[in-house]
Amino acid sequence: MTTQREPGDGRLDPGLTAIMSERRHLINLAYRLLGSLADAEDVVQETYARWYALTPQQQDAIDSPGGWLTTVASRICLDLLGSARARRERYVGEWIPEPLPDRTEWINGRSGGNTVDPADRVTLDESINMAFLVVLEAMTPAERVAFILHDVFRYSFADIAEIVGRTPAACRQLASSARRRIRAPQVPATPAVQRTDLVRDFKQAWEAKDIDALIGLLDPDVTTIADGGGLASAELRPVEGSEQVARAFVEIAGRTPDLTILERTVNGQPGLVVQQEGVTVTVLAFDVAGDRIKHIWAVRNPEKLRPWT
Structure with missing residues (x-):
């Protein structure tokens, strides 16, 4: 050179x-x-x-x-x-x-x-x-x-x-x-519009604390994983099953009624951002299989939310 x-x-x-x-x-x-x-x-x-x-x-x-x-x-x-x-x-x-x-x-x-x-x-x-x-x-x-x-x-x-x-x-x-x-884990890709609609419907059902609506959007074997890193409250183990996951989200909404849930793009895919008093406290990423939500990843570790806060 x-x-x-x-x-x-x-x-x-x-x-x-x-x-x-x-x-x-x-x-x-x-x-x-x-x-x-x-x-x-x-x-x-x-x-x-x-x-x-x-x-x-x-x-x-x-x-x-x-x-x-x-x-x-x-x-x-x-x-x-x-x-x-x-x-x-x-x-x-x-x-x-x-x-x-x-x-x-x-x-x-x-x-x-x-x-x-x-x-x-x-x-x-x-x-x-x-x-x-x-x-x-x-x-x-x-x-x-x-x-x-x-x-x-x-x-x-x-x-x-x-x-x-x-x-x-x-x-x-x-x-x-x-x-x-x-x-190995791949299934036929769900169209982008359908993924967006599913995430939007999830947001609305979560805000309404509608367990039945949430269950209808989730795959029966859905898994939710939360990452608090010891710096924010989060389940230490995955939550599995549509009813268990739906109830977990409704409980969160019940405990913290002042949450604001926003539709955002997360890693290039439809996702949700949860804010409390204007501060981002959780970022949710979703994996959709067919017409149901298969995986939800909830990042709560504040060190991983620098670009969002």
């Missing part, structure tokens, strides 16, 4: 511009690998720290800075995924991936005097919907990295092999195994 460094002339180093242009790609990659925007941002920060720890001569010797950054970020994610099991064992209750709002709903923060908008950097496609991310959680770290890099970001197995430290053939097998996990 050849760069033109002209300190003091007020112009941005073109090499720096090229390096920083990779940031959106790295955020997208790390979020899908880790299921956490906060962790993804930490990974990207660490990746750039390692780049700037290189000497100018070392940087110039790298033919593809973007490829170097992707390799380093992927390896950091692989290490984090390897230690995630131990960290999850210490986590209070169930762990759910961090929900993302639609870019129009993002509430900007500030860092270093500049407006920061990660929603502009995370592409809201099928590979970030909550059901997809939850299935990824069941994969081994190597499966997850091989699958995301190949099937989502279209990296070759030869490139992936360098990242995970295995042969291209082994990486192909990892991605194939991960693909089977993704496909």
